[in-house]
Amino acid sequence: MSSATTTAEAYRTQLRMNRMGLWLFFVSEVFLFGGLLATRFYLWGNTRPELDQSIGLIVTSVLLLSSLSMNLSEKGLEHNNRRLFLGGLVFTFVFGLVFLVGVMVFEWGLFPAFYEGHLTPGENVYGAVVFAMTGMHALHVITGLAFIAIVWNLGRKGSYSPERHWGVESCAIYWHFVDVVWIFFYPALYLIGHVAH
């Protein structure tokens, strides 16, 4: 038995374990976001606040696009196309950033000099829940962006190969997960129920 096959075997075992760990983490996260959704339905019922529909649609589309570029990036690495791999990561990062800025500037009104937000967290239960849901999601987007930046930097230096790229794989799955969460949050915030006054 050569040491090369032993390490390849060890890597496969570790990979299986890592995947299990990541998916268990998602199971846990589902309850976090589920709890936020439950809060939304408990407090708002069949109503929703007046939010800017076009902003919602734009940031959602951008986030979906970012999942596409992330997928291309991962495929690129698997086919040893490092240009596509790194380029895909850059695009994903930019899309993610656009999403984040869209939420922060236009939904939160973080820079009132530039754009006046129409909700504040403390004003009533609508503001509170919007900020809680988008805030918790934004925290995950920020983590994802940091993750992408790290993976990009390591990839640039030549880490990862078509055979061994758990770092890229986990980053991609995490990013898709954050996307999927938004797919549930978007209708809960923007579409379901009638506008309350």
Added chain:
Amino acid sequence: MSLMSLGIVRGFVWQIAGTIIGIVFAVAMRLMMGMSPWATEPVWVVAILFGSMGFLIGVGSMTDWFKWMVGIDTPMRHGPPKGKPAWTRYFGVDYNHKVIGIQYTITAIFMLAVGGAFAIIFRTELARSGLQFLNPGQYNTFIGMHGWAAIFAIFIGIGGMANYLVPLMIGAEDMAFPRLNAFAFWINIPAIVWLLASLYHGWDAGWTLYPLLSTRGEPGFQFVFLSVFLLGFSSILGSLNLIATMLMMRPKGMSLFRMPIFCWGVMGASIIQLTATQFIAQSFLMLSFERTLGMPFFNPDGGGSPLLFQHLFWFYSHPAVYVWVLPGLGVISEILPVFARKPLFGYRWIALSSIAIALVGFLVWGHHMFTSGYANSLRAPFMLATLLVAVPTGVKFFSWLGTLWGGKLTFPTPMLFALGAISVFLLGGLSGPPLALVGSDLFLHDSYFVIGHFHATIFGGFVFPFLAALYFWYPKVTGRMYNETLGKLHFWIMTPAFWMMSVGQMSVGVMGMRRRIADYDPMLGGMTSSGLSAVEIGQTVVTISAFLIAFSILLMIYNLLNSAEVGALAGNNPWRSRSPEWQIPSPAPEHSYATPIRVVGEPYDYGLPGSTYVTMATAGDD
């Protein structure tokens, strides 16, 4: 050797530094935003977050991850740190699950003592009616501190048992993610610091922290919210690790139904911890945000609902009770066959009942809220679901009796505590139905009857089994035997005392004694001929019992510390157990299993001639 080379000391220094940086940062931010520089609560929230981060970096629990981020490989470290005494590894980041298990267990015993000390203080106050030496503010803070300190002790104690035992029992080299394992342990330390720090400002809403009481009043609340948040983080990461370990790292031949039964208890508990914990983390974050940013989740003035908090809180906190008891019940199932020299009766039934309890546990949170004011129509389903928990729990009791029946029983201390645990848990379980039935619950809710029920459940489900586990695996951990006479003395003081305490609590509860009151009406239950009122007699009995329990625990701590030095050498397998951890030397070596183990039989076939559970594979056996 300098003090700073101890991870924990570095951690505390960094925690203080982080806290100061956090304060400066928060004040600077406030000035930049044109606010007055100081506001106790928001500044402390930032400081707590920075300080906790500081500890985790300072202690070194994230060092490897930082290296990964810049592409440096970090090979696994084994053995004690180089150039330092061996004991120092227990005071710093170490990746060996046995070290982490011991770190957890010692921390748990420390927190148990802290929680017990608070109980002793206010129990003394309650022995007589009238306010003796506590004022109501202190009293209200202390009951909450007792609650959370004890809960910390329980979670950390379970972490200790699970971390030490699960990899050993399934013959794994270590946990699936050793670095994450160490990280999950070390989060608890800043959490404990913040919990104790909350005493400075005080907080008076009890451990359940219901708003709107917890969204007004002292800044001490923030410390508790964030402290519990960190504890929850530890819970989630620890349980994730345990589930992955049990699913992925079992040896050849060990199907799920051939795992030692303790693993099933841990599995049930971990499923709950992994998922439901998010709810308490979320609800406490919401409380924190409601206080700092005024987000009105729970305040009806802003459209919120105080009931929402109770739903979120109990959706976690009820299943959490099963987190506390399932591993303990696993310990009982583990110990009985060894000392009865008989197979565990109905292994599959016991294993599956753990999972059944865990799952039904998700549907019963409403029984904590029968008087809360939610729709009457919801009371009946919650009542039925709650009663249903009795069925899988009953399966466990009857299967234990089946295990004992026809055995050849011996009674060293671990066996005594296992049997004591059964009797106490039975008392706790059976005092449940009057609380599960809405009619009698409307009477008993928030009375001392609940206190009696709850403590019996937790002592029977966690404390007694935890003590049994301490005595049972002590020879494996230290290589030496504890003092049997002192161990038995501990049992014979603690068990009757606990009985008196629990029944005493139920008794004064029925008389009308409310929970969480600093002073009570001495005339509850009427006068007796002795010149003391009935309720005062009950309270005095409870207080004396509490002191007896505390004394017996001190006796155990002395026994365990002393025996580590002077105890007789225990040998590999003093209990003649079949479980894999007993087939290796005591104390367990750095690499537990020199060669991979293989499972060739059932775990509990005591009395079946010629059967074995595990064999140690020899080289070339594959």
Added chain:
Amino acid sequence: MRQSSTDKRHFITVSVLVLIGTAVMFWLLDSALPMPIQASIQAQTVDQVFQWTLIAIAFLFSLVVVFMLYTVIVFRRRRGDTGEGEHFEGNTALEIIWTVVPLLLVVLFGYIGVTTLTDITKAQENEVVVQVEGFQWSWLFTYPTDSGEFTSTELVLPVDQPARMEMSSRDVNHSFWIVEMRVKQDVLPGQTTVLRFTPTIEGDYKLRCAELCGLSHWNMLASVRIVSPEEYDAWLAQQSSQAAAITTASN
């Protein structure tokens, strides 16, 4: 010679002991848990439920404990014996029995629970309605009368007439509990909760807050008087005329 563990004599002995144990246990529980007087119709129902559960507790407790103590005594290792216990791994029939029988018990108690719940909470004709307000750390009762309404710091109710408390809180959660009436209901801000009970015995009682509500929670009390209908009417008349007098004076 040791008996086999499946010998009938074991089970006969244990069954007898369990029955004795049940009786002893019930007596012990009954004396360790002294109920306050029953001062409402609901209290009778509640105590009935509690008694039924006590019987179940006494039986199940002695079932497990007697079995356990019996094994501890009869199946203990004799001196010099180094053998193993009898080898049996389980019994599916038994497992099914002790799953199904408790399930039936659960259904029975569920039925008891639901019927008594409806019994306690059902609306009645001719209810005396009192608005209860809880706040840190007192109670205030508002009585509607023909000539407007008046408030009182003590709760006065006529005996043998159903009473309905419509409760809300000014600040934090409280809970309305008169131990002699048994039933209890939380009092919340921003929401009205309802509690019904029918007092049956005239006398003085104490209303106590049962939900931790801050510093003086332990002392959040109000006196309760259950009086004859005549006395109640007299009290109502006196209070409302006083209230009217105050209103006129302030005008």
